[in-house]
Amino acid sequence: MAGALAQAAEWLAATPLAVAMRDxxxxYPAVETVHIVGFAILVGAVAMFDLRVLGCARRLPVDALGAHLLPWAAGSLLLIVPAGLLLFASGPAEFLGNPTFGVKLALIALAGVNALAFHAGVYRGVGAWNVGTPAPLGARAHALLSLLLWIGVIACGRLLAYT
Incomplete structure (x- = not known):
């Protein structure tokens, strides 16, 4: 770890909240539970939307499902982010030194970029494939990539306990 990053990790680990998380x-289990519940809401909402884009339940309007699920996904971040930061604070040097943690963060970033690209691109034409019509290949590719990325995030999250 670089000098400044190591110092920041050391400082964070010494804060009273980080000490309380460890001791x-x-x-720690309560915060971890909040993190997992938030993540279940996020991934559940994303997975339901992605499965619809992939062709499940074609009678459901894609835009209506998105309007219903997006607030749940966004709201779940109010649980995930603070809880994740607290979990990180409990052992920042260990997390930063664990390659699985880096992969998890990279997959989350890629999932975010994929979602932004989907909403800024192919989703703008959802009216043409909203109900009863297969989504275009580009939309299905984004949905499949989204599912794979989030499964990867879940796997990395679980692996952190063992690596």
């Missing part, structure tokens, strides 16, 4: 019996 408390219930705080």
């Amino acid at each position: 408390g019996v219930w705080l």
Whole structure:
């Protein structure tokens, strides 16, 4: 780890909240539960939308499903991000030194870029494939990539406990 990054990690690990996360019996598991619940909401909403784009439940309007699920996905970040930061604070040097953590962050970033590209691109023409019509190949490619990326994030999250 670079000098400044190592110093920042050391400082963060010494904060009272980080110490409480490590030393408390219930705080870490409680925060981890909040993180997982938020992640389940996020990935559940994304997976339902992606499966619709891939062709499941074609009678459901894609735009209506998106309008319903997007607020759930966005709202879940209110649970995921603060909880994730607290989990990270409990052992920043260990997380930063773990290659699986880097892969997890990279997959999250790629999933975000994929979602932005989908919404800025092919989703703008959803009216042509909203109900009863297969989504265009580009939309299906984004949906499949999204599912694969989020499965990768889940796998990395679980692997962090073992690596």
